[in-house]
Amino acid sequence: MTAFRALALQTRTTAVNAAGDPRAEIRAAVDRVGRQVGASKAWIGRDLRLVVLPEYALTGFPMGESVAEWRDKAALDPDGPEYLALAEIAARHDVFLCVNAYERDGHFPELYFQACVVLSPAGEAVLRYRRLHSMFSPSPYDVWDRYLRIYGIDGVLPVARTEIGALAAIASEEILHPELARALALRGAEVLCNPTCEASSPMLTAKAVARRARAVENLAYVVSANTGGLAGIAIPGDSTNGGSELIDYEGRVLAQAGPGESLVAAAEVDVAALRRFRRRPGLDNLLSRVKTRLWAEEYGRHDGERPDGLAGGAPERAWFAARQAETIERLHG
Template sequence: MSLVAPYQALALQTTCHAVNRCDAVAATRARMLANIERVHRQVLGAKAFIGADLKLVVVPEYFLTGYPLGESVSGWAAKAAIAPDGPEYQRLGDLCRDAGVYLSGNAYELDAHFPGLYFQTSFIIDDQGRCILRYRRLVSMFAPTPHDLWDRYLEIYGLDGVFPVADTPLGRLACVASEEILYPEIARSLALRGAEVLLHSSSEVSSPRLTPKDIAKRARAFENGCWLVSANSAGIREVDIPGDSVDGLSKVVDFAGEVRAEAGQGETMVAHASIDIAASRRARQRPGMGNMLSRQRLELFAATYAGSVYPPNTMLDGAGQPLVPERAHFMATQRRSLELLNSRGVLASE
């Protein structure tokens, strides 16, 4: 395995300027490109300050568009989802070539195999401007996921396409999207495929107290022996919620679960730190109680995980073709999951 020299990684805490109030597709696309242009300038400025060894940048979950507020699934797909070969990705590639960095972020993305739908997609673009990884969010409360189209999605992309890991000069990189940091199975699945750095685009509540997500970031890094770079929003503008509801605590966490750098509130490049892949590789090779990845007895849990709680394929029809759901679909499916848990005696009544 090739030697990876230490390099700087940045969780860029930038403001999200939403497209919800844009009344035409042209205005929406112009806002998205303007958002990329602003991030481009910030990445160049950060590299000038941090140094030439800044090689990896993670941006927040909603940096490009914000999130759907009242729009239908098909309406948001038409308005704010981007094509895999569209101008937005091309412009992000220009950014990476210009700044000489790998960039990870999250966007709503179209897929020709599933018309009328979109996936919340975490991506990695290399320093040559090539998109080298696409990870589609697997657990979402109000958005389509590969699990909702499971049989068809696996037929097209296979399991490695569900849990992709990119082997790069910066180490083996993988993405975890937003709230999914709370699901240890996702990070573990990526780590067992070799992931060494987890890139986490998020838009979450900041608090002076430890939040569930903030605890989970430390836990996911430690239990998998991974570095974690987590970028939160510096607020969201042009939406009806208070703009600073999601702001602060972007961070870099090392493979021992220690926070190496952390941001306060507002737009900032403070959350940057040195990533030492060689050190984490040595730790993963060292026998001992702290080597959590090597101590996983996965067979113990196979039977428990074999049973479904939240059902797959809820957006496929009887012929296995994609369905575009109404927004009410998501809450109705969760209610059925709760009924199932009650029928099994998992949940106790008051």
């Protein structure tokens, strides 16, 4: 299949922070996703093959909870009932379903990671990307040596080659980090799934600008799903509401949703056209003009954020801010 419809499904997020039974809230969110994916497929048509959900659509995000508290309250098990139910939704509706969730890992029982997982129409997890850039949550880079020994670099920067094209994932504000999108594109990614939960505005935000830039720089489609509002916490519910969008490899916005729960951010993804464009010589074939060895050497000269900061176990929340302050001092002190 070289052309299909993709949907950035803009659905409401109900936070579980104050829930009496967080697991019941998560189950309810999965059920709502199932109903909305089915209704969206019926509305858009049988050629809907990719659905991207917003960032942490099942749980919301931590609001002061310790790493241990949030792991127990909101993190999923990779083989747990929530993922099994989501895989069944993907299979029932014949779609690739990209979900973003906090999850546990038996190799790192004291931590959790934020993951983007793509579930196939066969009900299988064909991609599991753990967020690398995170201000207040653990990442693979924080346990780098051991993580690499277990999963390898392909597990850190995965690209899923599927019947609808090569899929990769970028979580939320990671769209602001051009190195990640470039690395995934160099590994062959054609469609970048971007689950996000971000402040929306009728003006171009930094992340909206970055999505267009990442699409142009890497000759890739970007499918970005924002939330359709927040519930269950004190933050005003419409702060992260609207703006889900699809962007093509020339930076054109193909579809964009307004506020509220919505299936409006749906459009055709033409992978065959993208592949032709990537093989076309010219000034705008930016991916072919990257001087990879130069930048690898230059990046290696600078002492930025260091790996393995959490090799000793789960931190207090204050550790994340202290790490950033130390990095800033090294870079600019």
